[in-house]
Amino acid sequence: MVTKVQLAVKEEQSRQIPPSALQLAYTDRDGRLQLDESVVQRCFLDAEVSEYSLCLICVIGETRRGKSTLLNYIMRALHCLERHQPVSLGQDEEPLSGFEWRNDTDGVTKGIWIWSKPFILERNEEKMAVYVLDTEGSLDIEGDPETCLKLSALSMLLSSYLIFNVNACLKTTELDYLGMYLHVSELTGESFSLQHLQHLDVLVRDWQDPDNCGREAARTYLQKKSEKLREQKSSEYQRVLDTLRSSSVSGFLFPHPGKRFLRASQGTLSDMDEDFRNHLTRYISELMAGIWFHQKTDTSGEKITSGHVGRVLKEFVIMLQKRSFCFTSPLQMFYEFENWKHMNSVLESFQDFLDQQLPANASPFRVLWVTPSEMMTRVSEQTDVHLDKYEGILSRYNTAKKEMHMEEMKSQLKEKQESFCAEYSKRFTKCAVGIGCVVGGGVLSLAGGAIGAAVAETVLAVEAFGGAIALGAIGTGVGAGVGHVIGNVEKEKVTKAERSTETSKEDTHHLVDKKD
Template sequence: MASGDRPAAVQESTYTEYRTIRESRNKPKSKHRKSVHQARKSVSQEGAAHFHKLEEDITCSVCLQELSDPVSITCGHTFCRDCITLYWNTPGLLGYRCPECRKICPRDQFIPVYRLQNMVTKVQLAVKEVQSRQLLPSPLQLVYTDSVGRLQLDESVVQRCFLDSEMSEFPLCLICIMGEKRRGKSTLLNYILRALHCLERSQPVSLGQEDEPLTGFEWRRGTDGVTKGIWIWSKPFILERNGEKLAVYVLDTEGSLDIEGDRETCIKLSALSMLLSSYLIFNVNTNLKTTELDYMEMYLHVSELTGASFSLQYLQHLDLLVRDWQDSDHCGREAARAYLQHESEKLRLRRGSEYRRLLDTLRSPSVSGFLLPHPGKRFLRSTEGRLADMDCDFREQLTKYISDLMAGIWLHQKTDICGEKITCGHVGRALKEFVIMLQRTEYNFASPLEMFYSLENRRHMTTILKNFQDFLDQQLPANASPLKVLGVRTSEMRRRVTEQVTVLKDTYEGILTGSNAEEKKMLLDEIKSLLNEKQEYFCAEYSKRFTKCAVGIGCAVGGGVLCLAGGIAGAAVAGTVLAAEAVGLLGSTTAAMVGGAIGGSVTMGAIGTGVGAGVGGIIGHVEKKKEAESEHSPNTETSKEDIQPLVDEKN
């Protein structure tokens, strides 16, 4: 700012205000600006020059930050709306000057620059993507339970892992492990991470160096679990074969088999694990116990119902991994096959009816098993999880297990219920939809079936609301002509919409499933409220549109004939339509008089004569008379014959 434009005190005061703006806006954006410079380092020298120019184009010269609500002033320079407004709080001696070129500009002529705002948003998203790719991979909590036990989804993690523009269209494989806490799940996944690193680089599968400390998902010795909910490795492994790409995700679940937790959380987490995984590892200790069999039966039920709700393949591959197997001489896949057959026969003879799904599943080719021996006392005492601390037989079998998994990974791509491959973006959107449904209200699931009923009821509600919106769009298309609008009075339209609301309410009540009467009542009240809200809004908008069309047609008729008779005809058309409409809506003499006055005065006022007001008043009088007659006759419609005598009389 030139020193001659403002007193020093004003300059100092304004500069203090600038600093306030910059400090308040710098807090959330300081990291962002650092990331901009990091992104610039990651591109070529020529690319960095272009990026620097782009950064200048989207930077406000007042606050030196990315433009927020950008506006241009008359000289052509662009600033944040708040910044230029504050800058011009006190004018200079010659008026309001541009902070850049110093030209005098009018203060009240701001031009919003929407395209520039869109560009700022796109640049910010691009920088975030660059920044996320530069960060070291780490476990991120995808799903967690809050302080009151409700399931929560971190949508920023969903965006980063599944909806990122670079990978959203890739097919995917999701390796998920679930089971009791403190049974080595995270340790196993960390070695799987090492193997996937090798595959991604087209190298032979390896579990790492002898003395290399284990890193990745957090793990530690003891009885307390670390992961709560569902964790996901932040960077999928991108594999390539014959020109095709595959994104491989690794997830760790805890709480789905937590006997100390509540049953509802257990059901929700198991449903999410089933929804996400294409290769599910069920981690058990020593042997299959009754508790684990019960949970497996429930998981299979949940996966079947969840898959039906979201059109996803509900069980693609289940791998039963038995840890700390007592016979170290008989481990691996073949030994596991014999063990599972033996357990299936025992279940069939003892409790066949209780484990129907589990028995059917154990005989399915989509199920496999593996017996893994004890890792050894030295490994259990270790705090680093090194290969060198494992017993030889455990290390050998672990290597076989992970190598088998890596060899078949292309066979375990995520598919929909029809067997078609789906993408990362599809899974991300389904996950968000599923958690949103669970969050809409407090559920009290006593069984997986009740959860399925609740989800289905919510999905039916969404369908009903969509059907109602489609009905409304059919009644009043956006491109409907004025004559078509005037063809249906607002009273008639309200009757139609009300009838449809009643039909949809009854339909929804008839398709509600489940035995929870309280939940059904709550859902009925909710859909009634939503339908009524949509109905009232539509009817109000239709009434406005009807009035606008009536006035418009009246003006067109009056203006089309350059004579007094033409003006009278226009007033008559608009006045009669509006008067009859007001009677239909309000059912009162006052309504008829108001409608007639509006029809005449507005229409004729538009063409600069007072005749229309008189005609409108006569029309209102006619409607008043017809309203009085309606006490003896139900017909309150205004016909073309009602209009003609008025036109003839005035002519």
């Protein structure tokens, strides 16, 4: 309850704060992927947007290649769409703002940053939230490969329109990273039931031929690149080759923005060379025109919501934080994702079994039908069954990895087993005492005290576990006490009433004799 109140307060405060770039995810010094859950809550799980469909525009690529600048101009266009105005990149002298940027060699954004307020677009009474994300470190040639792998996987998981930003041309390094991105995209999407690559836009900056730029020029360039890859007859780039030929990939060649723009600190439109400005305007206008075609979908092609992406995002990072992973390849990451899914599936199956043994609305008689020792045997057997089931899933792992996963599963199943059995014992004792009260007070009248006590004590005495005798004594006292009070009332009624038959007298004496 306290957590919900705190989140509600944060949501209200966030609405009063001007939008800005927030760090959604990053890797710490130990290489662990960290997630700011308050950002997830604010951007994806807030009640205002959680049920909207969404489009996620994400830019990946090398450091200091104009990614943040591009996103800031995309946001200007989205502001126009949100206000139902014609698309515009702003005034000529308007300073560039939004994601932090500067024209030097040091990167600004580390990890994945997201604009704190999604742009809400509306069409035919349908609303869609558009998110803008900037990634730094997913293509860091001098950085840690594992960090690149994690950030690229997260970028792929989040994006529905992915812009692969490269400089001058598609070099071998970019092709290697693109192959990794695609592999991660395919495996990660499969693990979380999300469409793995909805749209990839290969954007080449500072193209060598300024007179031959734009969308059509990029199509020709990608076709030639595909032909060269095909001629190499190497399986290494087969995934890249297949992707470049698909309809989900497009490209755009940009000329150099001009020396004045690079030297300027404001990033205004007036500082750009005219041809670069024209191509930038055309590129962003085309993106805005097709924005509704890039809604995030699952593997079956169904649109998903912002809330769904937020929950998947949290699950993704929790899985990575579960223990210290060392990913050397996208395939290894995929195996860990799959293991996480299988582990949760087995634990959920075991929990379903436990819920069936002791439903929340189970009657006391149903509980008393199975003693705690019998229930412990049942649960122990099912623990072994689920452990064997999980072991069969781990066939692809080596011995050391398999043993590690088995120990973790054994620990979690044992924890659930012990918690359930302890709760069942308490419930069993409570039901035994309750039955003693009911039998003693409400059914047997004058004899209820003794019989009720006997019921409670007898039921509890069946179990030879610690505290049974003491609890039996408590059951005896409660049953006898309730039976005594109600029995006295019934005795007064019997004394005042006329006995109509000798049979009833004999029955009454019989009961009293039994009590004595």
